[in-house]
Amino acid sequence: RMTLGTPSAVLLDIELRLRPDPRSPSEARRTLDVLRPSIGDPVVDDAALLVSEVVSNSVRHARLDPSDAIEVRIRGTRSMLHVDVIDKGPGFEPDARPPGGVGGWGLRLLDRLSTRWGVVNGETTRVWFDLAPVSEDAAAGT
Numbered sequence: 001r002m003t004l005g006t007p008s009a010v011l012l013d014i015e016l017r018l019r020p021d022p023r024s025p026s027e028a029r030r031t032l033d034v035l036r037p038s039i040g041d042p043v044v045d046d047a048a049l050l051v052s053e054v055v056s057n058s059v060r061h062a063r064l065d066p067s068d069a070i071e072v073r074i075r076g077t078r079s080m081l082h083v084d085v086i087d088k089g090p091g092f093e094p095d096a097r098p099p100g101g102v103g104g105w106g107l108r109l110l111d112r113l114s115t116r117w118g119v120v121n122g123e124t125t126r127v128w129f130d131l132a133p134v135s136e137d138a139a140a141g142t
Contacts, residue, residue: 012038012076018055020064020087025052028072028085035076043133046113047074047081053106054085054127062089062125080115081131091121 012035018024029048036044051072058070064087071086094107094117110117110129117129 014074016072091125
């Protein structure tokens with residue numbers, strides 16, 4: 001489901017249901033391209049990288065059955081982009097890093113690129129992140 005130009009300054013409201021398949025991260029990433037005219041390339045590029053990482057983690061680590069879905073919800077306004085990635089996996093603690101220092105780059109990228117992010121564990125696991133577009137003044141260093 002996709003809605004563009006809805007009331008209350010929401011420019012975009014997208015819901016995707018993806019299979020736990022290696023192609024799902026690229027499908028989620030491509031969906032964000034519709035944001036480019038309204039939010040801008042830098043935010044969309046960061047969002048595409050982050051959604052790809054989080055969906056990849058669902059595919060790799062959530063132990064989903066082929067019939068399970070990974071839900072991606074994207075909501076955009078002129079001042080914020082919010083993304084939720086939801087799966088039936090067992091969840092994880094945000095501070096947990098894989099043993100031996102291998103992997104974990106997706107969480108490091110979330111720390112570095114997002115305005116804020118978090119994990120909600122329960123019957124499902126929801127990893128969410130927000131990205132705020134950089135104002136032209138901030139980009140110019142004023």
